[in-house]
Amino acid sequence: MIHRRSALRALAALGPIAASLSRPARAQGAPPLHLVVPAPPGGPTDILARVLAEGAHPSLGRIVVVDNKPGAGGVIGSEAVARAAPDGNTIVLGHNQTHASNQWMMPNLPYDVLESFTPVARLGTVHHALVVGADSPSRSLAELIGRGRREELSYASSQAGSASHVISETLVRRTGMRAVHVPYRGAAPAATDTMTGVVDFYTATFPSVAPLVRDGKLRALAIGAPARLPDFPDIPTATEAGQPEPFVDAWFGLFAPAQTPAPVVERIAGAMLGVVQDPAMGEKLRNAGFTLAPQGPGEFAAFQKQEVARWREMVRLTGVKLEG
Numbered sequence: 001m002i003h004r005r006s007a008l009r010a011l012a013a014l015g016p017i018a019a020s021l022s023r024p025a026r027a028q029g030a031p032p033l034h035l036v037v038p039a040p041p042g043g044p045t046d047i048l049a050r051v052l053a054e055g056a057h058p059s060l061g062r063i064v065v066v067d068n069k070p071g072a073g074g075v076i077g078s079e080a081v082a083r084a085a086p087d088g089n090t091i092v093l094g095h096n097q098t099h100a101s102n103q104w105m106m107p108n109l110p111y112d113v114l115e116s117f118t119p120v121a122r123l124g125t126v127h128h129a130l131v132v133g134a135d136s137p138s139r140s141l142a143e144l145i146g147r148g149r150r151e152e153l154s155y156a157s158s159q160a161g162s163a164s165h166v167i168s169e170t171l172v173r174r175t176g177m178r179a180v181h182v183p184y185r186g187a188a189p190a191a192t193d194t195m196t197g198v199v200d201f202y203t204a205t206f207p208s209v210a211p212l213v214r215d216g217k218l219r220a221l222a223i224g225a226p227a228r229l230p231d232f233p234d235i236p237t238a239t240e241a242g243q244p245e246p247f248v249d250a251w252f253g254l255f256a257p258a259q260t261p262a263p264v265v266e267r268i269a270g271a272m273l274g275v276v277q278d279p280a281m282g283e284k285l286r287n288a289g290f291t292l293a294p295q296g297p298g299e300f301a302a303f304q305k306q307e308v309a310r311w312r313e314m315v316r317l318t319g320v321k322l323e324g
Contacts, residue, residue: 030062033268035254036092038077040070044205047288048123048252049093055275060268073161073322074098075109078255082111086257088264091120095252096163100307104315105161105322113308117255119301121269123276124290125249128167129206129223129235133197134216141221141241144201148177155179156190156202161322163250164190166311168203169318170246194218205250207289224249248310251293253300265297 035053039045046068053064069077074097081092092098094117103113111117130141138144147153155172157165160183172179182199184190187208194202195217202209206225212218213232220235224247228237238247254272256265273294275281282292295303 031089032063032065033060034065034067034090036077036081036090037066037068038070038074038092038098041068044126044289045093045095045252048285051281051285052272052275055278055281056271059271059274073102075102079110081255081257082116084257086260088260088268091254091256091268093252094255096250096307099255099304101166101311101315103308104312105320116258118258118260118265119297119304120254120256120265121272121297122251122253122293122295122300122303124285125251125293126205126207126289127223127225127249128163128203128247129209129220130201130203131194131209131213131218131220132201133195134219135197136219141243144221145175145177148179153179153200154182156194156199157181157183158187158190159183159185161320164203166314166318166320167246167248169320170314171243173317222247269297
């Protein structure tokens, strides 16, 4: 996940939007739309939700209330929506963990990522990058892999079961490296211990480590982007580094309870996609680290099925399991 301080700075940069969201809104006529965020305030999911809530209000003709329900890797908030009435009054802003990988990591997951929800819209993605400390002897991903075949390394993750965990472990298994997983509680301590050499590498959402890469405190060996980033032209893509498959994007999308009527889903999707496609709103989200990737209900449903299958294979390969 994105570094909390970076996320808060991005939220502050939203200016009038963030300020208006600090004031209570009052419903007029139509019941409010409850947008559940299965994460704490201040992170990337929360930032995206609050931009959506402000921007969708006019076209929906109803207020959108952001309801943070963090905990259990996003399970608490997602389950609440899975159990909600399919009346179009409750949706969840999910992501690749809540609505793909958790299905395979949690034997007791209290919902089915495909059967318990109706996909509404995909909104955006965030790239992952593999980083090492500035003093690391590994100058390229190939050198890191070679080193990991000769000696046992260690790698950080933002938390057990996160994309950063599964991506790194997939790389380790597929390349024959030896590396011990060191889970942290958040991106900041994981990045700090990578920077200081306590652990050897870390696969992070790039916005959470970009300032440290820019300042020369971390070195990015590969990024899971389709092309090199204009602001970081020296970072090779994962494809250029010879390892494209593990470096999947983190993605974010909206889900309603299963059996929500199609016209209701289409109306919500149209309003939310209108927000991310608005030039001003889209620029704010890009500045917060998102790559916009809008999809309507049908496209998003097909995409989610592909992602569920992809994460099933990655979890099978790595053997990552969580209590749930």
